Amino acid sequence: MIAVVSSVLAQASEWVSPTIDWHALAPEIVLVIGINIVLLLDLQLPDSKKWAMASITGFVLLAAFIPVVTLWVIGDDTRSLFDGRYVIDEYALVLKGLFLLAAYVIVLMSQTELEEGGYYQGEFYVLLLCSVLGMVMMASSRDLVSIFVALELLSIPAYMMAAWRKRDEKSNEAGVKYYLLGVFASAVLLYGMSLLYGATRSTLLTDIGAALSDGDLIALEVVAVVFVLCGFAFKISAVPFHTWAPDTYEGAPLPVTAFLSVASKAAGFVALMSIIFIAFPGADGVSEPLIWTLAVLTMTIGNVLALRQTNVVRLLAYSSVSQGGFILMPLAYAGDPNAGGSALNAVIVYLLVYAFMNLGAFAVVMAVTRKTRSAEMSAFGGLFGYAPGLATAMTIFFASLAGIPPLGGWFAKFNAFRAVLDAGTTSAYVLAAIAAVNTVIAAAYYMRVLRIVWMDDAPDGDTSPIVTPAPIAAALGLTVIGTIVLGVLPNIVARFGDVDTLTGALGS
């Protein structure tokens, strides 16, 4: 005990305050200031002016986007803060941009939903911004402590947002299920992190990577790696840890569902990627089979369950579970020298494309259910007849989710397959074959919805046109453009696959 205290004191006397690169931290700082502005303004604004909160939140997100762009334009070197515990490199910047953009689309989608539902507005946007701050931090975190803090900062507001309709029993159930399983998962993850710290004597990811790479893994390290991976598997709703996802997605307000299925899931993947690529390359004997199994189970079971859904929101919930399997697939070969670089690229590209197409799909469902008041599949009948614009947008998103060229989803899937095939082992070919079968199964249920939209008649003969509110139309426009552009011009994002810049920056 005395030894520890004296070592603490010794460290304290040598302590010098770290130099802080304010430009590198600017996106986070802008968000923190923005959160306070939104919180204080919400207290001052009378109820009749609460609609302004959404616009202010949008401005905060765009303001946080500016430093991301300037850092990207300058982007000559990796900026590393706090002894490499917080790193701003290309990888982090791409993902920060993704989170801010996704959150902006969510704000556009939330605006009408919150106003018409009579929900609390100011608090919602404060929580949304807090959650986005956690995600933006997550993209730069390179240390177990900061990953944990970022994970909780993004999750805790999300639990509350899932239960936002507090008088509605479904929304309660959604929030409680998400909360209990989420907290349980973070507890398991933390237990794994504590073992990892004990086994490697450090919380810094690069040190953990070095410690795991020398010699064979001991039992403690194996247990730690399994616990950490299982903890994140909850966050990204990988089967068998997916049970919360469909209920939470169905019960939560739709913009929150879109937020959880895109941004929150992407943040889980980002943490998983940082840990797998930096800390676990030496543990690929454990992580590779585990992730392989999770990916196969996730895409197969997610798809099979999606096949029997009759509610479009639940269908999208299971489809997002199975898409998670496809995103997970390249990560199984992260430690492979042939496939490591293309696996990283594949996951980032998939997350980008998935954000656009899934947000878009939810935006269409929102616009349509405003009229039909039901998300049952039959309620979408005859959509093409009375709302051809929405029906076309829906076709684009669902076809992209199914992976039909030339839309974004096709390129994302192609990249994921290429990364797996780069590994060139028997298990990789088996995984690719299973994924190919799953792509066909997935196409079946996406096409079933589209067939109803295009072929069937409106269920109650009500063919009055749908009035899409301007914010939702803007969200639809952004996501349609994103989905098509990423599919037609994949070169924009294909350069993220530059092995040297990305894995080099990650490994340093």
Place this chain on the structure above:
Amino acid sequence: MLAVNFLLLGAVLFCIGVYGVIARRNAVLVLMSIELILNAVNLNLIAFALIKGTVDGQVFALYVVAIAAAEVGVGLAMVLMIYRNRRSIALDELSEMKG
């Protein structure tokens, strides 16, 4: 060695906590079980910090304590919310949605 006993205690607490989360049907008891797991984590972190002679573990434990408090704050609010709406906090009755 004393610190190893702490690790064993941590493992036992973790197992009790996991059992509680799986077996209990009362939302508050599940929350308490989760707290047990988090305390197991704290014990582990501090014991490892003692064994390895670094402070990182103790700092980590402080973060865990602070964030666990925030988590429970939200959790109890949610339990209160379902109690107000259904007059019950039994988790197996939360089954509006299936399939």
